[in-house]
Every structure is written in structure tokens, then in C-alpha cells.
Amino acid sequence: MRMRMLHNGTVTRLQRACSFLILCVAAAHAQRFVIMGDRTGSVQPGVFEQVWREVAAEKPAFVLTVGDSIEGLDDATAAAQWAEVRRIMRPYAAIPLYLTPGNHDIWSAASEALFRKNASREPHYSFDQGAAHFTVLDNSRSEEFSDAEMDFLEADLKANAARPVKFIVSHRPSWILSVALRNASFPLHKLARQYGVKYVIAGHVHQMMRFDLDGIEYLSMPSAGGHLRASGEYKAGWFFGYTVVQMEGTSAAFTIHELHAPKGQGRVTALKDWGMLGLK
Numbered sequence: 001m002r003m004r005m006l007h008n009g010t011v012t013r014l015q016r017a018c019s020f021l022i023l024c025v026a027a028a029h030a031q032r033f034v035i036m037g038d039r040t041g042s043v044q045p046g047v048f049e050q051v052w053r054e055v056a057a058e059k060p061a062f063v064l065t066v067g068d069s070i071e072g073l074d075d076a077t078a079a080a081q082w083a084e085v086r087r088i089m090r091p092y093a094a095i096p097l098y099l100t101p102g103n104h105d106i107w108s109a110a111s112e113a114l115f116r117k118n119a120s121r122e123p124h125y126s127f128d129q130g131a132a133h134f135t136v137l138d139n140s141r142s143e144e145f146s147d148a149e150m151d152f153l154e155a156d157l158k159a160n161a162a163r164p165v166k167f168i169v170s171h172r173p174s175w176i177l178s179v180a181l182r183n184a185s186f187p188l189h190k191l192a193r194q195y196g197v198k199y200v201i202a203g204h205v206h207q208m209m210r211f212d213l214d215g216i217e218y219l220s221m222p223s224a225g226g227h228l229r230a231s232g233e234y235k236a237g238w239f240f241g242y243t244v245v246q247m248e249g250t251s252a253a254f255t256i257h258e259l260h261a262p263k264g265q266g267r268v269t270a271l272k273d274w275g276m277l278g279l280k
Helices: 002-029 047-057 078-092 107-120 147-159 177-179 186-195
Strands: 029-034 064-065 124-128 132-136 165-169 200-201 207-211 215-222 241-248 251-258 268-271
Touching: 029 047, 047 078, 047 241, 078 107, 132 147, 147 186, 165 186, 177 215, 186 215, 186 268
Parallel strands: 029 064, 132 165, 165 200, 200 215
Antiparallel strands: 029 241, 124 132, 207 215, 241 251, 251 268
16 A cells, blocks of 8 residues: 555656646747837837837847838948937847848948947848747848848758748848739749748838738838838828737747837737738
């Protein structure tokens, strides 16, 4: 009887240990991060500050931007503008930040050097977070992806072919016309399809839009401070906000958050609620 009780106790302890291990593994594979749209392009006062306050409340593992951190376009004032951005973000320095270069961030050799200094990264780079791999491309000075960017993308995707979830991020949505016209033959899409990329993300337009081509989600992010070209047209994707991505293993769930008052109404939608013409 005593042996049986000892055996049962050992089994119970093993079951508890296994359950704890399973929970730990699940927690390790669950991750929340935020994608933040353009701060500039006729920056609107107070919006970026409110975005960061609301984003910090989400307790993200990291924040990824889609470019245009400064108003830029002037070598003489760029350093001071980066200093202002750092001042705004100083209270949130504990949150890892990945910057994408936008056309307001890089326009010259001097501005590229400033981006490298403030981003602590090259204009194009890649990184891993949990099960996900992110390739950040630089199309800050061109409407299209250069041959060098495409070579970098192909080499990076090939080297990370085994990663289960892949994101491609750039500032300009250089893909938007081809995707809208259902053209599946353009080079970026062929690489994305070949290497199992699930999400292609950009900014620049300041408008929330979602496209699907061959099962790949192409997303344009809402503004995080850049002016709205059609102010008040929420259903058309014109609003200030940010996107929360909840990773569970190899699954990513996107929620699109409009800012609360005074810069918005706090509406929250799922990614599936959006299409190329705005809210469905």
C-alpha cells in the first residue's frame, strides 16, 4: 500500500512538472508585438505621443515601425529632429524598437548615416523574434525595390527558409499596384511565395488597407502621426492608430487599434474586417 502511495505521489509530481513545462513552452511561443505607422509626412501634433502611451499599455515584446520617424528632407535640421524623436520615446526605452527607413528618414548620404546611428542598424536588415523572422527592406529613395534590395531579400529568405513565420517590411508599398491588379508575377511576390512569407507590410500612404494574393497578406498601416489625406473617413482607413500582433506558435492574430479620444474613438477591428477599399 505504501509503495502504491509513493508511486501515485511520484506520478502526480511528474504530471504537475509536465503541466508546468507545457505552460512554460506555450508562454515562450506566445508573443505580442506592435506595428507602428508613419509618425511624419506633415506630422500632426500630439498624435505620436498618444500612440506611444497607448502602445506601452499593451506591454509589447517589441515595436516595429514602417518608417518616417522624422520630417526630414533637410540635412541641416535632421540631427535635431532625431533628438526630438528620442526625447519622445525616452520613457519607453525598455521596449525593443526596430525602425524601418522611410523617405522622410533617408534622402542623402548624411541622412543615411543619421539613420544608422539612431536605428543602430543598417538601412536593410533582418531579425528573429520567437517563431517569426522579419526582413526589413530599404526603399526610402526609390518607388521600387532596387536590384540590391531584391538580392538581399532573396539571400535572407533563403538563409531563413526553415523559419515558420516570415514578414517582409518596407516603407513604401512598392507592391501595391501589382497586388491590386492581381499580378502574381512581380519579383517580390514570387520570392515571398517561394519561401513561404505570410505577411508583407508597409506604410507611406497613412491608410489602413489589406490585400490578399495567393494567401499572402499585403498590409498598409494606418498613420501614427502623419497627416490624414481624408480626415474623418475611418471606414476608408484614414485614422490614427497602431496594430497589435499576437503570436501563438506559428499563428499571428492582428488587431487594428484606433487611438482613443482626443485623437480617435478607440475602435478595434480584426484584420479580416479590412480590404483594399477600407473597412468591409
